[in-house]
Amino acid sequence: MNRRLVLCAALLTSICAIAMRAQDSPALSAKALKRHADANSSVKEDDQGEGESIFARRCSNCHNAPEGFSPRISGTVVRHMRVRANLSQHEEEALLRFFNP
Amino acid sequence: MFPPSSVLSTPLPRLLSCLGALLAVAASGNICAAQDTPLISGGVGFFSQTTGGQTLLYPTIQPLLAAPVGNHLLIESRASLFEFFSEKGAGQSGYDHSHFIGLTYLQGDIAASPHVTVVLGDYLIPFNTYNDRLTPIWISNLQDGPLIANLTFTSSGSGLGGMLSGNAIERKLFSIDYNAYYSVRSGNEQFSASHGIGGRSSLHLPQQRLELGLSYNRLLQGTRENFYGAHAWWEPKDTAFRLRSEYGRGHHAHGYWVEADYRTQAFGGLDSPIGRIEPVLRFQQTFRRDNVLSDGLPAVNTQRVDFGLDYNLPHNTRILTSYARQFSATRDVNVWETGIVYRFLFPAWKGKQP
Numbered sequence: 001m002n003r004r005l006v007l008c009a010a011l012l013t014s015i016c017a018i019a020m021r022a023q024d025s026p027a028l029s030a031k032a033l034k035r036h037a038d039a040n041s042s043v044k045e046d047d048q049g050e051g052e053s054i055f056a057r058r059c060s061n062c063h064n065a066p067e068g069f070s071p072r073i074s075g076t077v078v079r080h081m082r083v084r085a086n087l088s089q090h091e092e093e094a095l096l097r098f099f100n101p
Numbered sequence: 102m103f104p105p106s107s108v109l110s111t112p113l114p115r116l117l118s119c120l121g122a123l124l125a126v127a128a129s130g131n132i133c134a135a136q137d138t139p140l141i142s143g144g145v146g147f148f149s150q151t152t153g154g155q156t157l158l159y160p161t162i163q164p165l166l167a168a169p170v171g172n173h174l175l176i177e178s179r180a181s182l183f184e185f186f187s188e189k190g191a192g193q194s195g196y197d198h199s200h201f202i203g204l205t206y207l208q209g210d211i212a213a214s215p216h217v218t219v220v221l222g223d224y225l226i227p228f229n230t231y232n233d234r235l236t237p238i239w240i241s242n243l244q245d246g247p248l249i250a251n252l253t254f255t256s257s258g259s260g261l262g263g264m265l266s267g268n269a270i271e272r273k274l275f276s277i278d279y280n281a282y283y284s285v286r287s288g289n290e291q292f293s294a295s296h297g298i299g300g301r302s303s304l305h306l307p308q309q310r311l312e313l314g315l316s317y318n319r320l321l322q323g324t325r326e327n328f329y330g331a332h333a334w335w336e337p338k339d340t341a342f343r344l345r346s347e348y349g350r351g352h353h354a355h356g357y358w359v360e361a362d363y364r365t366q367a368f369g370g371l372d373s374p375i376g377r378i379e380p381v382l383r384f385q386q387t388f389r390r391d392n393v394l395s396d397g398l399p400a401v402n403t404q405r406v407d408f409g410l411d412y413n414l415p416h417n418t419r420i421l422t423s424y425a426r427q428f429s430a431t432r433d434v435n436v437w438e439t440g441i442v443y444r445f446l447f448p449a450w451k452g453k454q455p
Contacts, residue, residue, distance in 0.1 A: 057307055061336050061343065063240040067417055069446045075136030077446075079175045079210070080167045082218060084234070086278035086303075088268035089215035100136065 051098025058085040059095075074099040139168035139449040143179070144239035148421075148440035153432075158186040158196070163205070163238050166449065178207040179237070204291050205236075206259055216271075220264040220282075223292045227266070227280040227301045228316045229330040229347045232258045239444035242381045243409050243423050245436070247358040249387060251397025252349040253299075253318045253328040260284030261294035276305045286322055296322040301330075310336045316349075324395050326352050341371060354398040356387030364413070372415075381409030381423070403429040407436075417444040 059065070059081055069077065078096045081087060087095065143164040150157045161184070167177040181203055186196040208222035225233035231250045235241055236258075250258075264282035279302045286296035298321065303314035316330035328351045335344045341364035348357040360383040368375035384406050387398045394400055409423035418441065425436040 053307065057305065057310065057336075061310075061312070061334065062234050063237075064413060064419075066444065066446050067415070069140075070138075070448050071136060072138040073136070073140040073446075073448050076138060076140045076167050076169055076175075079137070079169055079212075080140075080177060082212070083175065083177070083210045083220065083266065086218075086266050086268050086280070088271050088276075089212070090271065091268065096136070 051094040137169040142446040146442035151437040153434040156188045173212045175210040179205040216267045244438045249349040249356040257293040351396045353393045358385035377413040379411040383407040401430040
């Protein structure tokens with residue numbers, strides 16, 4: 001049992017290390033998310049604010065915002081959220097603009 | 102949090118071959134537009150749970166893969182890998198262990214029009230909100246799901262077939278979204294599902310930060326039972342307070358849960374040491390109307406209250422702790438839980454820079 005526990009711990013640690021390494025790339029989307037975290041709710045309803053408002057109401061109402069991610073996957077994240085949060089195409093596009101200001 | 106028993110014990114090679122095939126499909130398609138690189142996300146965690154003096158330890162990984170194919174198709178899948186170490190009972194020392202691996206869902210999403218997404222494959226059933234929105238370990242505030250989360254499904258939380266979903270009406274003051282699905286019966290260990298239909302519709306009021314929804318599910322096999330659900334979520338503006346609630350009703354049982362969590366911004370914002378603390382409270386009750394057990398609710402009336410205290414560390418890491426007291430006619434138990442979860446999110450491979 002102890003050997004299995006150690007193996008599991010080693011596996012989890014390795015995955016964490018790989019994942020953290022993979023996230024080292026500069027993340028443009030992180031700026032938008034940081035801005036959201038700082039201002040948490042006083043959202044302006046301009047072009048950028050619309051996406052931020054959608055993010056606050058339809059994404060972070062379920063989960064905490066990640067600290068950032070590569071801009072290379074921002075489109076994929078948005079397409080995933082379209083399904084998970086039942087977004088329209090308009091909302092999807094506004095969210096993508098928010099992630100890539 | 103635990104996967105349905107019917108999808109467990111799947112050989113790892115089969116699971117890996119499924120995910121490998123998924124990546125191959127993605128790679129062969131017209132993908133990797135500037136921002137559409139396939140992603141791998143998910144959570145890795147280590148949890149402990151002590152129920153009535155019996156301790157269970159379980160490290161777990163829940164990877165998620167999302168791979169766009171062209172401009173309209175997204176293939177996505179989530180899997181769960183658990184290793185359980187449970188204390189031996191009857192005065193014996195040491196632990197027994199077992200491991201489980203299973204696909205949670207595997208679906209293709211087709212953006213058919215601005216307001217319609219067609220989902221095909223093995224999908225999470227959108228009955229109320231917990232099953233399809235709150236089950237990932239990097240999202241849940243508490244380790245255990247609500248008791249009524251299993252109301253409609255005695256074996257699996259997923260359907261096999263098709264679903265239409267999207268945002269039907271979008272206005273400045275409100276919007277209405279919908280899901281409508283049809284599932285065939287399947288006894289496959291990976292894609293277990295019941296024959297049924299159902300749907301959910303939610304009204305969103307952005308000014309009030311309020312979401313109200315109704316759900317319906319009808320089994321088209323066996324007793325052909327109807328299930329009804331309702332949910333209300335409220336997240337007041339300018340706060341980090343969230344209130345979630347659900348009610349579910351079947352022919353033979355019903356129940357509800359209410360959960361609140363809060364993070365204060367008063368001591369330097371959400372990223373301050375104090376702002377990272379997140380107290381959670383959940384109260385729930387289930388009621389059995391007769392002795393017919395055709396659903397997933399407890400066999401006797403049950404009440405449970407959970408007190409949680411989570412801490413949101415930097416680098417997408419979260420510590421979950423909770424104490425629960427569960428009252429029922431059979432026995433009352435204490436449930437102590439602790440865990441740590443790390444959430445990862447990165448490109449599946451190096452794509453073009455946008």
